Amino acid sequence: MRDARRPRRLTVDETTTYLWTVRHRHRDGQVCEDVLTLIRDGVPTRIVFREGEGRYVGGGAYTHSGGVGDRAHHLNLHEPGTVRALVDEARRRGLLPYDGELDGWILFPAVTRAAAATPGTAADRPASPWDGRPASP
Secondary structure: OOOOOOOEEEEEEOOEEEEEEEEEEEOOOOOEEEEEEEEEOOEEEEEEEEOEOOEEOOOOOOOOOOEEEEOOOEEEOOOHHHHHHHHHHHHHOOOOOOOEEEEHHHOHHHHHHHHHOOOOOHHHOOOOOOOOOOOOO
């Protein structure tokens, strides 16, 4: 079993490689957050998913660590394909590299649409903790 705290490597092209980790955090009196940290050339970018109205993050009673979603879609931040899709969308929008925090929910619709268009991915099977079905395959 791998150590979840150990950074993983994601190679995007011949010249671009990211190290990435996923964490669940609570700030003083704030809601739960799942954070995907991407590190490239020593520059950390945190893609933050905050729990909120109609949105859930992992580690709670209804979903696994790294599971984020809304009432219609679910992403597993521990899956390399999900991380790659988030990186691709952030790069497409010119948000990477960025030394700081990005709101993950702004990327979520495009990533879930792309996953839903790809047969066999977890996102093409709507799953949410509210509908009683498993959140991931």
